[in-house]
Amino acid sequence: MKRENLIAQIRQKESFLCIGLDTDPSKIPTSLGKGPEAILAFNRAIIDATRDLCVSYKINTAFYEAMGSSGWNILEQTASLIPDSHLRIADAKRGDIGNTTRQYAKAFFENMDFDAVTLHPYMGKDSIEPFLNYTDKWAIILALTSNISADDFETLELKQHEGRLYEQVIRLSSSWGNSSNTMFVTGATRAEELQKIRKIVPDHFLLVPGVGEQGGSLEDVWKYGNNKDCGLLVNVSRAIIYAGNGIDFAEKARSAALGYQSAMKLLLQHND
Amino acid sequence: MKRENLIAQIRQKESFLCIGLDTDPSKIPTSLGKGPEAILAFNRAIIDATRDLCVSYKINTAFYEAMGSSGWNILEQTASLIPDSHLRIADAKRGDIGNTTRQYAKAFFENMDFDAVTLHPYMGKDSIEPFLNYTDKWAIILALTSNISADDFETLELKQHEGRLYEQVIRLSSSWGNSSNTMFVTGATRAEELQKIRKIVPDHFLLVPGVGEQGGSLEDVWKYGNNKDCGLLVNVSRAIIYAGNGIDFAEKARSAALGYQSAMKLLLQHND
Numbered sequence: 001m002k003r004e005n006l007i008a009q010i011r012q013k014e015s016f017l018c019i020g021l022d023t024d025p026s027k028i029p030t031s032l033g034k035g036p037e038a039i040l041a042f043n044r045a046i047i048d049a050t051r052d053l054c055v056s057y058k059i060n061t062a063f064y065e066a067m068g069s070s071g072w073n074i075l076e077q078t079a080s081l082i083p084d085s086h087l088r089i090a091d092a093k094r095g096d097i098g099n100t101t102r103q104y105a106k107a108f109f110e111n112m113d114f115d116a117v118t119l120h121p122y123m124g125k126d127s128i129e130p131f132l133n134y135t136d137k138w139a140i141i142l143a144l145t146s147n148i149s150a151d152d153f154e155t156l157e158l159k160q161h162e163g164r165l166y167e168q169v170i171r172l173s174s175s176w177g178n179s180s181n182t183m184f185v186t187g188a189t190r191a192e193e194l195q196k197i198r199k200i201v202p203d204h205f206l207l208v209p210g211v212g213e214q215g216g217s218l219e220d221v222w223k224y225g226n227n228k229d230c231g232l233l234v235n236v237s238r239a240i241i242y243a244g245n246g247i248d249f250a251e252k253a254r255s256a257a258l259g260y261q262s263a264m265k266l267l268l269q270h271n272d
Numbered sequence: 273m274k275r276e277n278l279i280a281q282i283r284q285k286e287s288f289l290c291i292g293l294d295t296d297p298s299k300i301p302t303s304l305g306k307g308p309e310a311i312l313a314f315n316r317a318i319i320d321a322t323r324d325l326c327v328s329y330k331i332n333t334a335f336y337e338a339m340g341s342s343g344w345n346i347l348e349q350t351a352s353l354i355p356d357s358h359l360r361i362a363d364a365k366r367g368d369i370g371n372t373t374r375q376y377a378k379a380f381f382e383n384m385d386f387d388a389v390t391l392h393p394y395m396g397k398d399s400i401e402p403f404l405n406y407t408d409k410w411a412i413i414l415a416l417t418s419n420i421s422a423d424d425f426e427t428l429e430l431k432q433h434e435g436r437l438y439e440q441v442i443r444l445s446s447s448w449g450n451s452s453n454t455m456f457v458t459g460a461t462r463a464e465e466l467q468k469i470r471k472i473v474p475d476h477f478l479l480v481p482g483v484g485e486q487g488g489s490l491e492d493v494w495k496y497g498n499n500k501d502c503g504l505l506v507n508v509s510r511a512i513i514y515a516g517n518g519i520d521f522a523e524k525a526r527s528a529a530l531g532y533q534s535a536m537k538l539l540l541q542h543n544d
Contacts, residue, residue, distance in 0.1 A: 022372070062368060062375035068383050069345035076341060093368050095392055096334060097419040100294070103334035111340050120367055120392040122414060124421030142394060147369040149396025152444060153437065159429040165437065172424060 020237025095120030146187025188216025292509025367392030418459025418482030460488025
């Protein structure tokens with residue numbers, strides 16, 4: 001997906017919502033039955049109920065891998081359910097050297113037609129570059145994550161570079177591609193850090209998890225992180241997809257998504 | 273697999289060889305045909321021809337994911353071909369927060385019975401700990417990798433901790449588990465750094481890629497990295513599995529593996 005198309009979608013829908021399909025077989029309504037087919041039915045219902053309210057879906061591959069090869073099959077089928085108008089993110093958090101990374105790029109960008117993959121920066125440029133060689137595809141690089149133990153390494157101060165490790169990750173890796181093929185993951189639970197990040201990458205999109213169940217504030221993310229093109233994709237997973245657990249789960253998910261979209265609409269309008 | 277069983281295998285076979293099954297459909301002998309079944313036949317032949325010469329097999333998941341759900345099926349089948357006597361490593365380089373990491377642990381440790389998974393440390397303790405909660409399973413944490421761009425982040429010097437990022441990764445993450453459930457990836461191309469690493473973790477096993485096609489020296493890895501229990505698993509992938517390309521590919525792979533095992537035998541005997 002091209003950057004301008006993503007921006008156009010955000011303006012048209014008045015939304016920068018990404019919905020995370022972290023679909024856990026133990027959490028879907030019992031009315032759907034069990035097994036991989038139930039997961040697919042759940043995902044289809046969620047997508048149908050929310051597609052006009054969001055601009056992206058993020059599929060957490062772990063939940064599908066945990067179901068074995070039939071889960072991988074459901075991953076493929078779910079990816080193909082997502083409309084072309086939406087940024088399809090494989091939240092796979094991969095990262096390996098060039099030879100291997102090319103295989104991952106093939107899996108997600110060629111076989112499954114995802115638009116974007118989340119990536120670990122630890123191994124450096126070798127592990128990111130093959131994803132940047134595709135036209136209209138995106139590398140979404142982990143920078144400052146929303147979990148508590150992000151402080152173990154991500155926020156360590158460096159001797160020869162200004163600031164912390166995650167800042168150097170953004171500074172260096174933003175030079176490998178550009179704002180049309182690279183985004184960064186920055187957790188909503190550390191919204192004030194977004195000010196620092198915006199000084200390093202004023203134009204890039206940021207994928208922001210941690211709003212919803214993890215307690216991050218949408219308003220703070222907007223306040224500290226927005227740019228002239230919006231520049232934000234805020235992901236919500238559990239607070240939307242598990243909003244209900246009965247036969248009306250899709251309606252409940254829509255209501256929850258509408259709540260986020262309405263809040264986003266106000267923020268976007270205020271910006272104009 | 274228990275640590276003492278791994279050590280017993282190394283002593284019995286006079287080998288600390290791990291063979292990497294980075295099986296690429298475009299590189300296997302044409303005599304095997306094409307498609308996922310050919311990959312499985314190739315893997316079976318390699319395992320049968322080399323199992324007495326190595327103590328571990330490492331399966332690079334990317335090559336299987338690139339084949340889609342049928343590839344994942346071959347990954348599962350290949351894992352079950354590896355004898356119980358061998359440490360089964362999923363070289364998956366995963367890393368995510370707790371909720372998701374538990375799904376990855378389920379995929380590799382419960383569904384597929386791997387003994388070990390390679391992991392990214394970037395997100396900290398949350399992303400490693402669920403793997404340490406399994407009995408007789410191993411987290412193999414990326415520390416200093418063998419690729420050129422390891423210098424982008426892994427070797428950055430830190431302000432508040434001694435040494436470089438990868439040293440702090442080892443120092444901190446070795447405290448989350450112990451030498452019976454944690455190993456570290458340290459590339460053979462930086463063998464002299466192993467001296468520093470041994471000061472931090474004298475007892476842990478190190479998984480060392482980069483010998484063979486990547487040009488690392490087995491002798492240097494041994495010299496700087498061995499400990500009283502050997503403490504090393506040296507991985508060789510392409511230089512063994514693609515040693516031949518004709519109908520005698522398995523014999524050629526055996527010869528290549530025997531070359532490494534013979535060299536390891538000398539090093540181990542010299543140590544006694």
